[in-house]
Amino acid sequence: MLKFNHHPRVPGRKGQLLLLGLCLAFSTHTMGQNQVVNLQKTTNSVQSLITAIEKQTSLSVDYRQSTLNLDRKVKTTSRSEKLSSLLDQMLKDTDLEYTLSGRHIIITPKQGRAKAPQQAGVPQKVKGQVVDAKGEPLVGVTVKVKGTTQAAITDMNGNYTIDARRGDTLEFSYVGFTNKEIKADGGKGNVTLSESAETLDQVIVIGYGTVRKADLAGSVGVMDGKKFSDQPITRISDAFQGRISGVQVANSGVPGGTIKIRVRGAGSVNRSNDPLYVIDGIARESGLQGINPEDVQSVQILKDASATAIYGSRGSNGVVLITTKSGHEGRTQVSFDAQIGVSNVAKRYKTLSPYEFATAYNEVHANTFDEASLSDFKNGTKGTDWQDAMFQTGTTRDYKVALSSGNATNQYYVSANYMGQTGAVIETKNERYQARVNLSSDITPWLNIKTDINASHTKTKNFNFGASTENVLWNMLNFSPVTDIRDANGNYVKRDYYCALTSDNPVAMMKENEGQTRHDIFTGHVDLRFNIMKGLTFTTTNGVDYMDTKYYNFTSKKVGDSNGMSNRDGQRMTLQTTNNLTYNGSWGQHSLTATGVFEATRSKYRYMYLAGDNLLTESVKWWNVGLARSRNQDNGYSSWTLLSWVGRVMYNYADRYLVTGTFRADGSSKFFNNKWGYFPSLAVAWSLGNEEFMKRQNVIQDAKVRVSYGLVGSQAIDPYETLGLMRQTGYAFGGTSKYTGFWSGTSVATPDLTWEKTHQFNVGLDFAMLNRSLRFSFDFFKKLTKDGLLKKSMPNYDGGGTYWVNAAEVSNQGLEFSIDANVVNRSSFNWSSTLTGTYLKNEVTSLDNIxxxxxxxxxxxxxxxxxxxxxxxxxxxxxxxxxxxxxxxxxxxxxxxxxxxxxxxxxxxxxxxxxxxxxxxxxxxxxxxxxxxxxxxxxxxxxxxxxxxxxxxxxMNGKSTFVTLKEAYYESFGKSAHPRYPALNVTGNNYxxxxxxxxxxxxxxxxxxxxxxxxxxxxxxxxxxxxxxxxxxxxxxxxxxxxxxxxxxxxxxxxxxxxxxxxxxxxxxxxxxxxxxxxxxxxx
Structure with a gap:
């Protein structure tokens, strides 16, 4: 029998298991560090590197977020790195180190440096001088100890003194220069700051591409989303007024109501002067509706021909380009914004009180109001303040949430918004529900896919605030203060006996009548960008803009003598494909960007209309056309297409001489014999600031002169308006039945109708002063619109009808400026200011023979x-x-x-x-x-x-001589009125x-x-x-x-x-x- 004795150096079963575990752990540690991690590029964020490590190895990376900056950029030596090398490079120049424990990479502060703050001791005086690249002292530089409120300012010689511990980070900031950081290490801290090109390197969207601001030869108004993010804006259009020169905004004020935006004036007499709206590259028929201001990254407004000619037949009124936010590489960011507001009418009309009105009325119609009534009016027990009855405290609730994140290859941005308003006029309301998803993905190094989707639903309760006698506020001012809202039976008073004008009870109009508008808008597009070779890309963008609009209207017998309803349902779908080939290259002091585009757009519109009068019941409002005694209905369809070829070349020599040439050809189905229009432009710019003679002075920086001329157009007519249209004409022969007599023309065919054309000239000057703390931009422009569309009427003996002709000419010329100033820039106090202004002269220079x-x-x-x-x-x-x-x-x-x-x-x-x-x-x-x-x-x-x-x-109209305004009230003197006041008696008055x-x-x-x-x-x-x-x-x-x-x-x-x-x-x-x-x- 063999016997095995336990040898003290040979482990037992437990020891063998322990030894095996150590060997496996060492093996895992060794193999893990030798694994290769593949990267998409050599410069990545820490977050991207961690994601790549966890995806491609079986290891997880553990760390405290407070110690590791996930957004810091790391440049690696190659796109394939061993894990150990990658970790070393990721943690280089930090106070962090890593250890491997099983399948975990643990990142912790280095023990030797973790106690540095305690070992640093008391603060010491750090002295130094701050100079520019030429060695000239910089006065007023802010020097701050990072993470503290400790700060100092350099003196006339650029010198500073500040208390800092060894190892503290000192931050240096100065207007027009790049910020810099150094470690406090002893008593000296001399620093050289470099001039910042941040403003000039700003990338501007210009339509079918982008350009550095320094290379821009045209006139483009730029507004970053940060400029209005600190204000309670519920619609992006509210941010335009006063912030971009050359742009005028008018708002109807109605919750969810209409806006009017004009870029350098109005050039069309009879047609729309609205600019073209392009959101993320897709032209929108639905304008700016359904856009959440929080989603906007930047706004560019193209103003001169050099900028707008690339949009050809749709660019004559300017182009509004909006770029929405996108995801970013790094940690997930979540934002929530809630705003609650209350509003009241800022100014009211000064109207007569019931007592004042009754007194004035008695002067014309004696004894209409007895002493008892006058007493009741005077003490307030009778009568109505119609402004009190019509106005209320409005409310606004605006909630926004956004989520964005991504890694080196995939990014996303998701947002949602609810906005609800009740207006300061009773019963006016508006609600908006909106959501957006923006995605971007690098599928391969040569293919990027981007998808942007926006959906919104708005519901507006609206009434007539237009220029007509149906306007509810017009009626409000026409109802006399001695008339009650309701009679003794609780019914609305329908007519005001003391009102000379035929008006409806305004409160009844708001409470019992109702109008509602609903907009459902969906816009989306998919971009495929192919990186064909260095400097050459091809991008195909395919998008849709869909809007479903429903109008509902109901009028009640409680307001007038009859009731009625109407429904209108319309859908518009616009499809667009844009195919963009762009080359961007440079050699020596030359750089060239060439863009070629083919674009096709098709739009279809359908509508259905139903209306009915004398409803048998009012219980379901506009949903009862079948119960109407008289009905009316209509429907329609229209479609148009636009084919476009676009070319643009931007040339830059030595960052001094800039040339931009653009040409666009548009073919529109709206015209008959003149379907194609051609729109060229040319712009040149001279960057004086980069000339040697300008570098020898310090008064003016970044000076640039711009000159442009070009032709843009407008196709703002409805489809089929060049065709001759007819209608059925009926006759009644001795009875009530009508028979078709003949077909008559409603419009005359105009096959030679052509585009409105706008010739634009622009000269501009940009420059900065005081180390770029002041920036100026001036532009003189002249726009001449020719072949303007005018509508003429045919005489009845010629068949009647209307038709369009190219006859009008309109001139717009003016001067616009923008001044940006960093007025104060101190460590704890900053003041920046922007002043914009526009002078505009508009003139109709020709109406042909009209x-x-x-x-x-x-x-x-x-x-x-x-x-x-x-x-x-x-x-x-x-x-x-x-x-x-x-x-x-x-x-x-x-x-x-x-x-x-x-x-x-x-x-x-x-x-x-x-x-x-x-x-x-x-x-x-x-x-x-x-x-x-x-x-x-x-x-x-x-x-x-x-x-x-x-x-x-x-x-002074009518028998009752209605007077409400205090300015019209007077007391008579004998038989004649005092000449400062109008006569109460209408006789003899030509009013x-x-x-x-x-x-x-x-x-x-x-x-x-x-x-x-x-x-x-x-x-x-x-x-x-x-x-x-x-x-x-x-x-x-x-x-x-x-x-x-x-x-x-x-x-x-x-x-x-x-x-x-x-x-x-x-x-x-x-x-x-x-x-x-x-x-x-x-x-x-």
Missing amino acids: PYVTGYTPASGLTDAVTRIVKGKPIGSFYLYKWTGLDKDGHDTYADLDNSGTVSEGDRSIIGNANPDFTLGWNNHLTYKNWELNVFFTGAFGAQRLNLMRYSGAS QAASTKWLEDADYLRLDNITLAYNLSKNITKFADLRISLSCQNLFTLTGYKGMDPAGLSFMDSSLGSVDVNDGIDMGAYPLCRTFTIGVKMNF
Whole structure:
């Protein structure tokens, strides 16, 4: 029998297991460090490296987020690294080290350095000098100990002294120079700062590509999303006014209502002057609706021909390019923004009280109101303040959430938004639901796929605030204060006996009638970018813009004598494919970017309309057309296509001489014989700042002169308008039945109709001063629109109908400027300011043989056409009698311009203009430690408004001589009125709405927004970076205008005529509101 004795150096079973485990652990450690990790590129973030390690090995990386900067960029020696080498390079120049434990890589602070702060001892004096690249001292440089509030400023010789511990990081910052950091190591700390090219290296989107700002030869307005992120903006269009020169924005004020944006004036007499909106490369028929301002990364507005010609037939009114946010490489970022606001009408009309009205009424109709009634009116037990009844405190709730993250190959950005508003006018409401997903992925080194999707649903409860007698505010001012809202039986008072004008009860109109608009918008596109070779890329972008719009309307018998309903359902789908081949190369001092594009767009529109009157029941409002005694219906379809070829070459020599040439050919199905239009442009620029003679002085930096000329166009006509259209004509032969008699023309064929063409010239100057703390940009521009579309009528003996001709010419010329200033730049206090301004002169230079074009007539017999387009005058001119005052009896008198002895149509003339001559914006951003203050002013000067609200409120019309406005009230003196006041008795009075009596200057300066905010860092809150803000919009307006808002618009329906021709008419524009908003923003 063999016996084995235990040898002390041979392990037993437990020892063998332990030894085996150690061997396996060592084997795993060795094999793990020798594994190769493959990377997409040589420069990656720490987060990307960790992701690659965990994906390609069986190891996990463990660390504390507070010790490791995941966004730090690491440059590796190659794209294939051993794990040990990769970890060494990742942690190089840090106070961190790694160890392998099983299948874990553990990153911890180095033990020797972890105690450095304790070993550093007391702070020491660090002295030094800060100079530029030429060795010149820099005065006013901020020197700060990183992570503390300890700071100092360099003196006249560039010297500084600061207390810092050994190992502390010193930060140096100065306007126009790149920030720099050094380690405090003893008593000396001399630093050389390099001039920053950050502003000039800013990348600008210019349509089908991008360009450095330094290489830009055209005129482009740029607005970064950060410029308006600190203000409570619910619509991106609200951010345009006053922030970009050459751009004018008018807002109807109605929650969810219409906006008007004009880039360097209006060039079309009869057609739209709206700019083209392009979101992430896709032209949008739905404009700016359904866009969450928080999603916007930047806004570029293309203004001159060099910039807009690349959009050819759609660029004559300017182009608004919006780039939305995208994901980023690094750790996941989550933001939440909540804003709650309350608003009230900022200014009201001063109307008569019930007692004042009754007293004035008794002077004309004696004893209408007895003493008891007068007493009740005086003590407030009877009568109505219609403004109190119609206005309320509005609310706004705006919630936004966004999530973004990614690695070296895949990034994403996801956001959602809910915004709900109740207006300051009762029953007005607007809601928006919106979501966005932006994805980007590098499938291979030669292929990138990008997908952007945006979906929104808006629901607006709307009413008539337009230029018509159906306007609810017009009716509000026409109802007398002695009339109650409801009668003794609780029913609405339908008619006001004391009102000379036929009006409906405004409260009943808002409470019982209802209009609702719903927009469902879906936009999306997929980009495939192929990196063919160095400098050569091909990108195909395919997108869709879909909008489904539903209009519902209901009128009740509780308001008027009859009821009715209508539904309109329309869908528009636009498909676009853009194929872009771009070469970007350089050799020596030359650089060249060449772009070729083929683009095809197709749009289809369908609608269905149903209406009914005299409904048998009102219980289901607009859902009961089958119960209507009379019905009407309609439907329609239209389609258009656009094919485009685009070429652009941008050449740069030595960063001094720049040339950009663009050519676009568009073929449109909207035209017949002239389907193709051709749109060239050329721009040159001289960067003086890079010339040697400019480098020898320190007064002016980055000087550049720009000159451009080009041709752009407009195809803003509806499909089929060049065709001759006919309609059925019916006759009744002795009875009620109608029979088809013949087909008559409704429009005349115009096969030779062609594009509106706009010739644009621009010269600009950019430069900086005071070490780039001041930046200036000036542009002079001239736009001449030729072949403008005008609508003519055929005489009845020729068959009747209307048709379009190319006949109008309109000139827009002006000067615009922008001044950016870093007024104060200190360690704890900063003040930056931007001032923009635009002077614009508009003139109709030709109408062919047409003497004039008549504007809009809101109501026959009440306000006839008060606007007119005439050669030599601007678009938006008024056609009025010149009011000369009151005679001794208080009757209106007017100038007899034609010396006929009587006042007649021939005495009217062009007086005043609705569009301002000069607009400005002044934005100020101040920071003090953790506090922020933003103050933003806007202003407009040189415009007039025809205030027909005053006309209606001081009316002498009719038997009851309705007077509401205090300015129209008087006390009689004997048999004649005091000449300062109009006569209450209408007899003998020639009371004209179309007169300068109601024309007012609409100049204003407005404190548009003031926001105070406090920021708390995550180090303090322990959960997120927190920003708390309080804002006020429209705090005050300095103006002499007597209406509610000198910038208000009550004409916004382009189907009734040109908005620019008629928008100076105020028949009850939605009132300007003063809004207070509390906001909380968190970044996790």
